[in-house]
Amino acid sequence: MIKIEVITKDPFYNLKDLNCISLGKRAKQSNKDPGSISERANYYVDCFVAKHSTIDTMQIKIVDDHCRGDVIGHIVRSTKKQPRFVVQSKRPDWNNGEKRKAPDEEYKLFASVWTVSSFMEMARQRLCGRAAEETRKWVINCMREMDKSGDPLLMALSLCSVPNCVFQAGCPETFQCGKDVGISVACSSSILRERYRYYHNKFIEVSENADKPE
Numbered sequence: 612m613i614k615i616e617v618i619t620k621d622p623f624y625n626l627k628d629l630n631c632i633s634l635g636k637r638a639k640q641s642n643k644d645p646g647s648i649s650e651r652a653n654y655y656v657d658c659f660v661a662k663h664s665t666i667d668t669m670q671i672k673i674v675d676d677h678c679r680g681d682v683i684g685h686i687v688r689s690t691k692k693q694p695r696f697v698v699q700s701k702r703p704d705w706n707n708g709e710k711r712k713a714p715d716e717e718y719k720l721f722a723s724v725w726t727v728s729s730f731m732e733m734a735r736q737r738l739c740g741r742a743a744e745e746t747r748k749w750v751i752n753c754m755r756e757m758d759k760s761g762d763p764l765l766m767a768l769s770l771c772s773v774p775n776c777v778f779q780a781g782c783p784e785t786f787q788c789g790k791d792v793g794i795s796v797a798c799s800s801s802i803l804r805e806r807y808r809y810y811h812n813k814f815i816e817v818s819e820n821a822d823k824p825e
């Protein structure tokens with residue numbers, strides 16, 4: 612089971628305050644308890660789409676209590692923007708002599724800590740049709756958990772996590788994924804939010820949550 616939480620205290624106020632500071636002022640204390648979930652989610656989406664440097668002051672933690680070894684390997688190799696990982700050890704002398712298994716036959720407790728950008732960077736690579744299917748499914752499962760969470764930051768992060776093929780309107784791999792024909796439709800809009808929303812609705816199947824970002 613995958614559990615995801617925001618580990619930054621008062622993330623909305625923190626982001627608002629830092630964005631205000633770049634304009635020479637401070638956020639109002641009232642931003643500690645701002646409007647609706649969708650209002651906050653939309654503010655996050657604006658910042659995530661614009662890739663403001665301030666978004667990386669917020670961190671999330673993902674814990675999977677039963678993650679396949681090869682999937683862990685693929686995720687741990689995504690090191691852009693410096694995510695951090697903790698993986699359960701399976702060395703025989705710590706496990707009553709139990710022999711090691713092949714990575715795709717072994718399941719472990721796996722934790723990862725991400726900034727907003729480091730998660731989006733990993734998703735760009737691992738959501739592409741060229742990525743291993745089990746690993747792509749793991750990223751999609753994380754995004755579905757984010758959608759279900761009701762947390763505006765996580766919902767916004769899920770919406771803004773797209774494969775490179777959508778992010779830059781074309782698959783960058785030498786052997787292009789191509790098989791997800793819907794991707795080319797997702798790339799047809801020059802308005803980034805529309806592109807991300809189309810991809811999200813088609814491939815992530817947003818859970819029914821009335822208070823989601825536009």
Ligand SMILES: [Zn+2]
Nearest residue numbers: 739776782788
């Ligand atoms: Zn691709």
